[in-house]
Amino acid sequence: MKILVIHTAFIGDIVLSTPLLKRIKEVYPEAKITYVTTPIGATILRNNPNVTEIIEYDKRGSHSGVKGLLALGRRLRYENFNMVLTPHRYLRSSILAWLTRSPKRVGYDIASGSCLFTDKISYDKSKHEVDKLLSFIGEVPSNSREKYPIELYPNKKDIDAVDKIWNENNFNNQEIIAVAPGSKWFTKKWPLEYFNEVIDLLVENGKKVIVIGGKDELYLNVNIQQGVLDLRGKTTLLELAEVLKRVKVVLTNDSSPIHIASAFKKTSILAIFGPTVKEFGFFPWSKNSEVLEIENLSCRPCAIHGGDKCPKGHFKCMLDIKPKQVYEKILQILKRV
Structure with a gap:
């Protein structure tokens, strides 16, 4: 066959x-x-x-x-x-x-x-x-989420590369949060200043932060500081998978890190959905995940991929999700894991 x-x-x-x-x-x-x-x-x-x-x-x-x-x-x-x-x-x-x-x-x-x-x-x-x-x-079984997980396979070279990152940054036994501020679509991006505010709060609270993304995300003016490691454009996708396997929480827009992180049972995912909704079918496959969104907003969803600008001009679906709310949600997750 x-x-x-x-x-x-x-x-x-x-x-x-x-x-x-x-x-x-x-x-x-x-x-x-x-x-x-x-x-x-x-x-x-x-x-x-x-x-x-x-x-x-x-x-x-x-x-x-x-x-x-x-x-x-x-x-x-x-x-x-x-x-x-x-x-x-x-x-x-x-x-x-x-x-x-x-x-x-x-x-x-x-x-x-x-x-x-x-x-x-x-x-x-x-x-x-x-x-x-x-x-x-054929027919999809009712327990599909347990029976058919997402599976990614970093090899020894990928694992060794991430081991080196962990050792160089004293990450062993640390509570690490990965932050993924990018997306191919503008309206699927939670405001960068909001991400930076969350990063500042996490660092002030003694948490370690890893900023992830591809080379396209390097133009984002992320607040890189003491306690923040910038891995944008510096890993292969399978190395990134190994990174996400080791962190405690992944904070991300509705973008590919949701699905990569879903391959790992011990990684918690906090996904921010603005113009898109869970009903499109692209919410985290992992059960160890949460989606933050503004419910009952009449203009949501506006498009399956978002767009270049808010059609209504107010961008409430993203602007109304506040940094303090996201930060407190991350702390709640860390207490559970």
Whole structure:
């Protein structure tokens, strides 16, 4: 049995697909699973024992345009896959699935190019994204959150790199809070001055803070001070996963750190949701998590990904979540763990 998964969305989406890989192996234990994803998606999937091969689809580089799509399609066709699963709902992925000529091509009924699938899965907006993905392989069990956790696999090199960070900063046996102030979408970002105020309060209270993010977050004017370690742009994704495994609390916007941290049972997650809502299905899969949001705000949600500015001009969904409230919530969490 040869199974292909095509998913070329954001990092968080790829992380959320790891329970599906476990489910495939459970139902088809002898299957060889190939996963087509973006180069950055490939980095978070490395070392996953459920994946036989990862193929990088560089949509903006070597596989850009129609020529690149067709070239990758030809390569995949030669593999003679028995089944292709396409969680990504965009036309390019649907075409790529069709180019494989697999006899069974499964995708969402609302996907662009869904007519190219042989089997369509209902996209149930009421379900968590993980449960949506699990529906690609039959009925989803009621205990899916316990049975199909998010799984990430830092290797020895990743662990050694984080060991070095911990030793150099005397982090062993410390209560460490990771702060992730970034997001690709402006309105999904809790105000930076609010993050800085929380960082100041944590440092004053003797807590250690690690600021995380990619190179895109380096432009954010975070208040780096004594007691704050800046790891933005300095770790691989699996090194970041190992960092989040070791901290007590992750404070984050509605962004990929939610899903990376959800892989670790001992890490508590405090997620701030503004323009988006839990009902979109992208809330933390971990039970050890909380979402802070302004409920009963008539303009929420405004868009599934947020936007470049508040459509109403007041940005209450974020501005009304105050730093002191977030700080006190973190202290409450620390008392429980």
